[in-house]
Amino acid sequence: MEPDLFTAAAEDRQERDPSASPLAVRMRPRTLEEVLGQRHLLRPGSPLRRLVGEGGGGPAGPSSVILWGPPGTGKTTLAHVVSKATDKRFVELSAITAGVKEVRSVIEGARRSSGAYARDTVLFLDEIHRFSKAQQDSLLPAVENRWVTLIAATTENPYFSVISPLLSRSLLLTLEPLTEDDLRGLLHRAVAAERGLNGAVGLPEDSEAHLLRIAGGDARRALTALEAGAGAALAKGEPEITLASLEEAVDRAAVTYDRDGDQHYDVASALIKSIRGSDVDAALHYLARMIEAGEDPRFIARRLMISASEDIGMADPTALTTAVAAAQAVAMIGFPEASLTLSQAVIALALAPKSNAATVAIGAALADVRAGLAGPVPEHLRDAHYKGAQKLGHGAGYQYPHDLPDGIAAQQYAPDAVRDKRYYQPTRRGAEARYADVAERVRGRLSGGRDPRP
Template sequence: MEPDLFTAAAEERQESSPGASPLAVRMRPRSLDEVVGQQHLLKPGSPLRRLVETGEQGPAGPASVLLWGPPGTGKTTLAYVVSKATDRRFVELSAITAGVKEVRAVIEGAKRAAGGYGKETVLFLDEIHRFSKAQQDSLLPAVENRWVTLIAATTENPYFSVISPLLSRSLLLTLELLTDDDIRGLLRRALAQERGLAGSLTLPPESEDHLVRIAGGDARRALTALEAAAGSALSKREAQIALETVESAVNRAAVAYDRDGDQHYDVASAFIKSIRGSDVDAALHYLARMIEAGEDPRFIARRLMIAASEDIGMADSTALQTAVAAAQAVAMIGFPEAQLTLSHATIALALAPKSNSATTAIREALADVRAGKAGPVPPHLRDGHYKSAKRLGHAQGYVYPHNVPGAVAAQQYAPDAVHGRRYYEPTRYGAEARYAEVADRVRRRLAGEGEEGE
């Protein structure tokens, strides 16, 4: 018996019968031209388009494809399109629920299909990072012998979560969050097309805006929310999906927040000022508003990195480490988990001791330079690694600090124009209190006033 007859029939019912399956499944693209977003992967001549349009996978082609990106960006869709376009069987497994036994069963089925009726198989393995090293190793024979076309998906950095032998045999494709315009196009297509809502409802701009915001670049989330709101509107015999209906259906209030307007800048400003003012609760409130409104988590992470130096600086230098680590984590994990990382960093920065001395120091140094207070570099500090340097007096008389007690040599470093000018004025807050004492002591030594060994 040919199992693909049943698979094909089920797929046909899912795609063509409104109500037979979730809206996100019914609206799944059938070709690359229907795929929303990811244009960097779909341009003419790209490896993915060649694989789909020509079935290119011979000895020189990739043994497998690895799709890396946030949830809802089209990983399952692209795997499905590859199988449909190249007329292959499509088998989907999740590493959350499947193990080596299930993988081996699929591989055996693929061998039978290839030998029995010449049908190749696409194995889509979702969440491959959930597989252990041993489980990933079990995929290698099937990949190397081309028994299946493996398309694996992960939301985590594959260089950390996928074994090297599998990674080296894969075409790695990085997917990006969908833009607001991508989500709008997807919603409008779902409203209009027969396999979607078939024009049964209209979506006012304010309702569309809210759906776009709560989607957060996730196509599946957008369509699921639209379906819930549409079901609620139809049950009340309404002709349009009102904002109140969307809010009720998805249990999320619309947040007054425009990523390109005043609310964006006002909330972001209040977020930073709350951190600067050490009001951790207010900072978390504004963070929540940005998250709920669908703000780009990378934007929030960038603001935290700036605040770590601008408002905390030398009072707690570990704040910058925390902010940078948060930005790296956000880039790797995405929402919704990234909200935990952003909360962690926000709390740490809000409760850290504050100092703007680094900000003031560079601002005043730049002001002097822009005012023309630069002057030539003192001769003893100039480069002496060339033939005529000694004749010019360059690098002559320079005192190597490591050769003197305390490793601080009493000599002039700044140009004459700003010699003696103090840019760094430390506070006595947090860790900076210690740096203030160090700075005072070093300045005295540089001026030749300190005691030897001080």
């Protein structure tokens, strides 16, 4: 008796009675041709196609794969497709619940299956980034000896979350978020396909648009919401999934928001202007509208990083650090958890003291450069490290600030054309008040004057 009897029985039941499984499971692609999106991975001759034996010569290259991408982009699907295409046993573990004991049990079962039944095993390990170094080490013998074809999935950067020995023995495939066109094609397929809704209900454009918004690039979320909406429509005897039924089923309001039109830019503008105006509640409202509308969290994070320098700057230099950390976290975790990170960043930025001095400073400097106020670099500042520089007088008379007691050398740094320009005009808000005092003292020393303060 083959050791994966119960898995085979479950799959057989799904084949005979598709309604026994959720729509997202029923619509899972069975071949690479059915996979939507990820065109960069599916081109003829790609490593993924060679892995399943296409192109002649059987599977080639590493027998283990790491799939890196946001939730709902098809990591589990690709693992299933590889298993079916190569006629291998499929065993799935989650790093959230499994440990070394479970991994070793699967590996031992794979060795028995290979020896007794000449059938190899695909081990799909979800969320591998949650495994400790020791747990990941336990996979190495199976990978090196090809006892299993390991397909590991992660939403985090594998260069930070997967140990180097495992990474070097695996093929790394990066999955991209599904586009709206990809998801639209998936919804149409699910509505019409026999193993899907089989045409039982229609999907009007406004309901389709709402599904695309709440999906956020996640195929599983889109299909789950579609199934809920179809169930609500059928229960009411409706011929199509109306927006009202869909909203009721997924318990979310259809936010009026066009990601490609004026609403997109208006709401984004309102978010930044609310942060600039220090209205934390208004800023959170606009953030919520963007999240609910399915806005790309990376777009929001980029806007916050710009705001941190444009509107806060030196009044709170940590604002940029906060915004950059939020952007990094968003890229690693994605929605829905990323909404918490974005909320924290928006609150921090909205309540921070404000200064546009950095924005005004670079704007004024750029304007002068564009107007031709440049001039030659003073000779004592020019590069003096190459042969012949000394003969040209480059570097002559340069004072090394670190050799001076206060670390400030009273010498000319700017070209003559802008020698007396003062681009940075600090405010007295927040931390910038201290920087204003520093700038005043340093400018006095650089001009040869004395600092009147003790």
